[in-house]
Every structure is written in structure tokens, then in C-alpha cells.
């Protein structure tokens with residue numbers, strides 16, 4: 001997955017454009033900047049690639065989620081439904097705007113279970129936030145139907161599935177808003193960066209204003225701009241945007257290599273009796289950044305994970321106990337460890353987390369291994385890796 005593996009002259013050239021003018025900020029300084037508008041250029045190019053009207057670049061993926069929620073008018077006391085298998089940014093962004101994260105089960109897609117979402121809707125629910133984990137998507141049609149029924153916002157976190165599609169649409173472009181991360185280990189990177197995409201002009205205008213202290217960005221005198229609402233600073237720097245522009249030019253190549261490497265590994269593992277693969281909803285195509293597979297039970301999954309390490313196969317993730325992406329790893333959330341006070345609404349809800357039954361998700365996560373697909377591997381290297389994985393897993397089955 002990581003785009004940094006093929007960092008090179010294209011990124012250096014873009015960054016040098018910025019360094020030569022010395023304008024490291026994305027707004028203003030029109031006379032000095034030699035007509036370089038890296039952030040704007042990225043936004044136009046990325047919106048085009050994703051097939052949407054608008055893109056707002058921001059400082060990171062967590063900021064993108066925060067800005068997207070704020071742009072849609074979500075705030076204090078509103079409930080946002082999110083999965084229990086995700087990156088911590090999901091609840092961080094919800095808490096950042098004073099809203100309440102409601103964690104629910106996942107299914108064999110490794111993303112939100114529509115039935116669990118339907119059961120969690122209350123009169124305070126405002127938004128459903130599927131997180132397309134490890135390269136593939138939630139059942140978006142089913143989630144959209146729930147959102148339509150209850151008049152909820154659908155906000156896709158596509159940070160880990162950039163380039164995947166669902167029914168012909170880019171992931172992130174299906175819902176009301178979609179978010180991406182361009183941090184250092186993502187499919188394309190800015191070093192640090194993130195984006196919000198949407199076809200909704202009002203959400204876009206709100207995002208544009210909110211991520212830059214409420215500036216309306218009208219006219220060319222920043223000091224004289226008006227501030228329709230209060231905002232915050234989630235701006236990206238022109239330097240980071242320049243790195244991203246270099247990477248954006250390689251996006252299609254990255255996806256093609258991922259698919260080739262994924263296919264070699266998947267074909268090898270398919271020969272093993274007892275291995276099954278994560279479900280991809282009908283009409284969906286993964287971005288192939290991970291091969292995600294299930295062992296018959298938790299014990300075998302742990303053994304297979306260890307056996308691969310013993311065979312020298314790196315970059316395999318057993319999220320259930322070894323990593324920080326599942327509810328059982330978030331002690332700080334479950335015990336409400338915050339620096340300052342939180343609202344009663346948030347406290348009451350988080351206090352329920354310890355007693356919530358996530359056994360359905362446990363049964364899936366306990367059997368799941370995700371194997372990172374790198375783009376720096378040659379075809380020969382992937383074949384060797386695939387054979388080693390097969391041998392290692394076969395030794396425990």
C-alpha cells in the first residue's frame with residue numbers, strides 16, 4: 001500500500017517549485033508564488049479522479065473526518081454510528097466536535113454490519129460512518145437505505161480503500177461525504193494530509209470555511225475576508241500538497257501494482273483448504289491494498305500468524321489482539337481517559353461500552369489476518385512471499 005515506496009523525482013520536482021517561490025502557504029501571496037497553487041491543483045485533480053464536484057484538502061485524515069462532520073452541521077449531543085473495528089480517528093473526530101460515538105458490530109465484510117446499524121438508530125442519530133477497512137467496502141446500498149429511512153447522513157471513511165469502487169463509483173463518492181488520509185503509510189501520501197470529497201456545494205463551502213478559521217476565501221485580500229461562521233485550523237501546507245501532487249500522478253500505477261501483487265498472493269492462499277476471504281459486497285471492487293482472510297477458528301488464526309512470522313513473512317496483521325484497531329485494544333476509550341472533562345452525554349454513552357456485547361465482531365476478528373500488499377515488490381518477490389505464506393499456514397492447518 002504505502003506510496004512512499006515509490007517516492008522519487010516527481011515529488012521532488014513539485015516540492016522544489018514551492019521551495020523556489022518560498023510560498024509555503026496555500027492561500028494568498030499571489031505575486032510571489034510563480035503561479036504555483038499545489039493544494040488547489042491537487043483538489044481539482046483528485047475531485048476529477050474520484051468523479052465528484054468538490055474536494056477540500058486538509059492537514060490529515062482525522063482532520064478530514066472532523067471537517068466533514070462539522071461541514072454537515074453535526075455537533076454537540078448528536079450520535080454518529082461507527083464500527084468497532086476501525087482506526088481511532090473515527091471516535092476522535094466524532095468526540096472533537098462534541099458528538100457521541102456509537103460503536104456497533106462489523107460483519108464478514110470487516111466493516112459496518114447494516115443490521116447492527118439499524119438496531120442502533122435513535123432519535124439522536126444524525127450520521128452513519130462506515131469505515132472501508134483494509135482495502136474494501138461496507139455494504140453501501142444497505143447503509144444508504146437505512147440513512148434514507150431515518151434521514152441520516154452517510155459519511156464514508158475511505159482512508160484505507162482509496163481507489164476501490166462500489167457499483168461503478170469511487171469509494172468515498174457514494175455517500176454524502178467521503179474522507180481520505182494521505183499520511184505517510186497510506187496508498188498515496190502527502191507526508192501528512194487528508195481530503196473531504198462531496199457533490200454537495202453547501203457541505204463543500206462549509207468545509208472550505210471551517211478548515212481555515214472561518215475565512216470565506218472571497219477576493220484576494222485575506223485580511224479583509226469575512227467569517228460567516230467560526231472555524232478552526234485544519235489547513236494543509238503547500239509543501240505537503242506538493243508531495244501529494246507528485247504521488248497523485250502515480251496513483252493508477254500504484255493501484256495496478258497492488259492488484260497484480262494481491263492476485264498472486266490470493267491465488268496461492270486459495271489453494272489452502274480452510275482459508276476463506278473477506279466478503280466484498282456485490283458490485284464492489286477492492287483497492288487490493290491488503291489480502292484479508294479467515295482461518296477456521298481463533299486458535300488457528302493465532303498459530304498461522306505466528307507461523308508466518310517464523311517463516312520470515314513480515315507485514316501480516318492480527319488485529320484482534322496484536323494491534324490497535326479493534327475495540328478490545330482501546331482501553332483509554334472504554335475507561336474514558338481524557339485530559340479534561342467530557343459532556344454528560346458522551347460520558348453516559350462511553351460508560352455503556354464495557355457492557356456492550358461485541359461477540360459477533362469478536363467471532364470474526366478472532367479469525368482474521370490481514371496481509372499488507374506492498375508496491376515495491378517485484379513479481380518474483382511476491383511469488384516467493386506467496387509460497388512462503390502458503391507453506392507457513394499449511395503447517396498449522
Ligand SMILES: *Cc1c(COP(=O)(O)O)cnc(C)c1O
Nearest residue numbers: 060061062087089159160181183
Ligand atoms: C489513516 C486513517 C485515518 C486517519 O488519517 P491520519 O491522516 O493519520 O489522521 C482515519 N481512518 C482510517 C481508516 C485510517 O486508516
